Amino acid sequence: MQTHFTIDCVIYSFNEGKLQVLLTERNEYPYKDWWALPGFFVDKNEEMEGAVKRILYEHTGLKDIFMEQLGAFAGVKRHPQGRILTVAFSTIVKYDDVKSKIKPMTSYMRQASWFPVTALPELAFDHHQIIQQSLQKLKNNIHYSTAVYEFLPEKFTLTQLQQVYEAILGKELDKRNFRKKIANDGFLKELQEVQKGVSYRAARLYKFDKRKFQKHVGVE
Amino acid sequence: MQTHFTIDCVIYSFNEGKLQVLLTERNEYPYKDWWALPGFFVDKNEEMEGAVKRILYEHTGLKDIFMEQLGAFAGVKRHPQGRILTVAFSTIVKYDDVKSKIKPMTSYMRQASWFPVTALPELAFDHHQIIQQSLQKLKNNIHYSTAVYEFLPEKFTLTQLQQVYEAILGKELDKRNFRKKIANDGFLKELQEVQKGVSYRAARLYKFDKRKFQKHVGVE
DNA sequence: AATATAGTGTGTATTTTTTACACTATTAAA
DNA sequence: TTTAATAGTGTAAAAAATACACACTATATT
Incomplete structure (x- = not known):
């Protein structure tokens, strides 16, 4: 059996004393006009890690950033058109390095914007769950990671x-x-x-x- | 783009004072005759968690066991025939509950057997890496999990x-x-x-x- | 009945880690 | 020169982690 395969990225930064997450406003169905994590399909011969770097670059203009896998989300019903397996990653960027570079690079999204993790909008798919799980991990590992x-x-x-x-x-x-x-x-x-x-x-x-x-x- | 989608299970038990992992001897190419983690393809409309339960049941005869996702392994070269994305899970069983039930349930494997984690054979695919990563997580969480x-x-x-x-x-x-x-x-x-x-x-x-x-x- | 065996069960002193808490120093701007 | 803003510092008490040694009890064997 085969499944569609995407990556979703939880991209964090720190600004105005708050932990922020980068979200994109979707311009396509399903969930058109909803906010969602930056995500996309992985190419056939593309390594997963390379794909994460690519999306990070497309959304922030940054390269060579630390990133970590959170896990796979593969619920049959997480996407209205049937199973799309997504592997969530998280990455951290410096706000100032990024702020001038952020812009939508594809027609799939209308805009990209930072939100404090304490004030997230309603999110497409299971992206809220993904963020919460990622946050928990960030907290748990704060003393053991860079x-x-x-x-x-x-x-x-x-x-x-x-x-x-x-x-x-x-x-x-x-x-x-x-x-x-x-x-x-x-x-x-x-x-x-x-x-x-x-x-x-x-x-x-x-x-x-x-x-x-x-x-x-x-x-x- | 689509990919094949499998589950691999790290099934632990405790016997003779040692932490043991259940491995199966493959009866199919690639890696015929090699030891490997119990794994299989996920069905089209099957939830990932259900699939893990299924393989656990097929290999050990057990149901309703705690299980935890380790993460996705999706290297383009991890399988000789091209990308097969696998999501690794770990589960723990009681040795005595299982020992009489274990037998190969499919023609894909020749036998199943316990190995102490300190004395693993050479393993197919990237399964050695999966086990090491799983073990590390088990150690890290020992005080916070059941x-x-x-x-x-x-x-x-x-x-x-x-x-x-x-x-x-x-x-x-x-x-x-x-x-x-x-x-x-x-x-x-x-x-x-x-x-x-x-x-x-x-x-x-x-x-x-x-x-x-x-x-x-x-x-x- | 005596003895060997094997694992159970307990207390105390020491070190390390965590927590609570308040004032002085420096700089730039007004 | 005063004001406003933040930097920078120490100590005591409590809690948690570590190191360490011996007596107890049930059973099996002789």
């Missing part, structure tokens, strides 16, 4: 990092405890540089040191 | 429970600390019953109390 750093520029302040944690976990954290833990982990590199262009005391900048992180997590 | 109890009979001793933990984690645990933690969690129900038929002091029996567990984990 995900948080994907939201931030190369150089960032500890306050920015804490805001990302808070947006993902959906709760406030204690500043001193947060810094203590981060310092303890020891995979941030303190730079001899501070923020610029702020009208208050400039914060020190840090870099994420991937090598130290991998030692910490125990990657071989 | 998986360990799926390996055990309804009534079990603390030593048995500890052995399952040790088999999954691949390391020994301290008996007193283990019991302290279990007692602390408080979702085991101590029975007024002890083991029978043992030639040494009989151990107390316990039951897993799912309701208390769910409160503990915070399920709504």
Whole structure:
């Protein structure tokens, strides 16, 4: 038996202190005019991972971004025209890198736009379920993955990092405890540089040191 | 574009102090005579979850078992005849419930047999990778899932429970600390019953109390 | 009846991790 | 020079995790 095979992408970014998801407004039936996750069919000889990169590029103009499989959604009734198996992936982009590039690249969608995960519109297909499942996983893995750093520029302040944690976990954290833990982990590199262009005391900048992180997590 | 669509199952059990996986010996090309995960094609109008239940039943004679999706494996080259997308699931069964029932139910396989995860044969397709990924997930979630109890009979001793933990984690645990933690969690129900038929002091029996567990984990 | 065996069952001290909590320092703008 | 805004810092208490050793009990064997 054969099935149609698509990819849907949960593309996150961080802006205005909130965790945001990129959605597209559909211009085709079924679910015409509904908001949906960016998604499309996988080509015959295209690797799944390549397909995810392609859609990410088509929607955001970005390349070479970390991405993770969430799982397959294959309900016979998830699509009105019969089973379309979709594999959901999630990726994280930096809002500022993307904001000027986003535009609909195909006639299948009318526009693309960011929504805070706390204020999503009604969504086509089972996309709401996909997002919720993805969010849960993001929360669960926050301490074991490099995900948080994907939201931030190369150089960032500890306050920015804490805001990302808070947006993902959906709760406030204690500043001193947060810094203590981060310092303890020891995979941030303190730079001899501070923020610029702020009208208050400039914060020190840090870099994420991937090598130290991998030692910490125990990657071989 | 369409693709063939299969399910592969990682079926675990616990026997002789070891975590075991059920494998089948293939009787068809490609990979004839190789060991492989139990797997098959999903029918056109069959739900994926139903398909997993079906294969579990066909291989073990068991019904209504906890199962979990690991993810989709869709490499263009994973099957010599072109892309066959497989969704891997894992399930856990009680060895004693199964041991008399296992037999090949189709001509596609010659025999089915348990292998300790620490001593797997060479496997067809990407099945070795699937098992390793599944094992990692089992370890990661051991404290947040009810998986360990799926390996055990309804009534079990603390030593048995500890052995399952040790088999999954691949390391020994301290008996007193283990019991302290279990007692602390408080979702085991101590029975007024002890083991029978043992030639040494009989151990107390316990039951897993799912309701208390769910409160503990915070399920709504 | 004595003994060997095998697994059960328990307590305490130490270290590590988590949590709670409030003030001073720096900078830019007014 | 004052104001407004955010950066940056330490300590104590509580909770959780770890390390560690011996006595108890049921049974089988002699």
